[in-house]
Amino acid sequence: MPHTQPDHSSAWAAGSPLGLHRVVEPAGVLPQAAWRLDSRPEIWPDEVRIRVQRLNLDAASFRQLHEASDGDADKIRHAVLEIVASRGKMQNPVTGSGGMLTGVVEEAGPDSPLGLRAGDRIATLVSLSLTPLVITDELARWDGRSEQVPCDGHAILFGRSIAARLPDDMPAELALSVMDVCGAPALTHRIVTASAVARPVVAIIGAAGKSGSLSAAAARQAGAAAIVGVVPHEAEAETLRAAKSADGVRGLVDEVVIADARDPVGVSAAVTKAGGPADVTVVCVDVPGCEGGAILSTAQGGTVIFFSMATSFTAAALGAEGVAADVTMLVGNGYVPGHAQLALDLIRSEPGVRGIFQSRIDHSE
């Protein structure tokens, strides 16, 4: 039934790019806030239907389900099936979180802006917590022991959903790991490119991690004069020193400094000694209390980009005011157009970054 528009009384019946027409209850909220979505397979003209191959449950959600099921495979399968059947999406009612999925495009509506075609292998970069989903295989192939869930069924993407084609030239696991953090290098690239300073000094706090190493490579590509990588201890410093830039000569970063990101005086003194203060500081470590150090490591007139979900809004706002820091502070938006492509291209061209990702994948097995 291609492009059938089901009868729908809402004012959004023409198909909202946000998926408002799929919200069943409560009426008028966004799909993420909805208790229940309409997950029927017929698509609106700007939607895309995916044949699902695998769900990647959010870590917090999987942990909660695993514990509530006492590790019993039948119980956890039943729990997930029950959620998806009743809500029309995989949003854990306890944690509120979802995850992502991979699959193959089955049908793309004529008005879809996502640029996908039937047969494309894709990963969704919007949360399962807002994605209409139907499971048809009872999750028979899932042993319940990992957040990786082999699955057959269908899912719906809206006009403003985000999906990326899985590349043919690298393993899916590596590609997914890159896409998971692809907002950071894209926004770093944009801010370094737009910097008021022609060739800015960039500090990356947490430079040996996934989002940090990608952001360092993006800063280099965008014309950074010097890149200072901050890491918490010698082991990560060695990893970072060993990572070379695409030219095989320079390092992924120019200076590696070891400092506790939660110590404002310590980290700012270390960054300043290594060539700072920075014109652009990128925070990529998921520990609380890094706001002050990032602010003090940044020159007056500079910019701090916070990518850590442990960032405290008030600590950033009051911290800057408390030291009269005229710095622009950005909430790290995970969406920048073209972000997945930019990050995958960096993995292809930067062996140092690829090495960091590969080693993390190897060690998690």
Added chain:
Amino acid sequence: MPHTQPDHSSAWAAGSPLGLHRVVEPAGVLPQAAWRLDSRPEIWPDEVRIRVQRLNLDAASFRQLHEASDGDADKIRHAVLEIVASRGKMQNPVTGSGGMLTGVVEEAGPDSPLGLRAGDRIATLVSLSLTPLVITDELARWDGRSEQVPCDGHAILFGRSIAARLPDDMPAELALSVMDVCGAPALTHRIVTASAVARPVVAIIGAAGKSGSLSAAAARQAGAAAIVGVVPHEAEAETLRAAKSADGVRGLVDEVVIADARDPVGVSAAVTKAGGPADVTVVCVDVPGCEGGAILSTAQGGTVIFFSMATSFTAAALGAEGVAADVTMLVGNGYVPGHAQLALDLIRSEPGVRGIFQSRIDHSE
């Protein structure tokens, strides 16, 4: 003993603009995080000493002290004196918060960058929680019933402290009320001026409040094409409609819309109908849950400035990603150079804004 530099073994002995040389314990932290500061009256070359006239305790701190003292004036006086004597600053150990002070400049060091001279009447715009303070009058004139504390003593400003001269042409209470929120109009002015769109549409969520009305006036001055003011109910809508622009003809805002800022679909539909989506959206309401509405009210490529301390960092970051919103999201930094002057000038030139402030002051008496 002018400009005497006390013996000090720290590397910062030359006098740190952040006041690190005044930190007694624990060593190496910022003054705000310190348990105890050195509050001696002798100033370093870049410091300023203030003769204190009044402390304005932070509302949360006053409430805690008032409750812990059972409303007894002697007890609450004793509690404040005890904190200041032991810590060298007025930072409530329970709430962590401070407040601000007013006073007269007694001595300005030769290297102070603050532009103050002996005899200037000033208000500090950095928190008491990081300001060295000594009280010498036992707070004898304070009845303990208000957060306004008449006080004699001295306080120290560092090189990177922020202070503003109290103007002669308006009551101190009005000036302080303006300075309290002066970061919002200053940053709004900067962002509207720098907008990629030549004459941007600006939405102010909470436009009838103090920071909202000032931000609306600042947006107008910075060249906004149209200003949409969002308010929660008809009473505030009437206030806003009655507020005229400096020319006495236009309104302070061009369109007034009533919407619940916590309802993303409702507020974005209202802003869009009134001339949006906005190129710049300014969030000035201190209620949680306004992130999604602000993001959806903003055009792709636009900017959201969050001034509300109730903003959730993760709600903003994940909210934008969930709807594929390519918007720049700023943490509202309370410090922008020249912010107090800009806000006071707006109060002088904009009778509509002054009326909103005056009515709030009258109603709080």
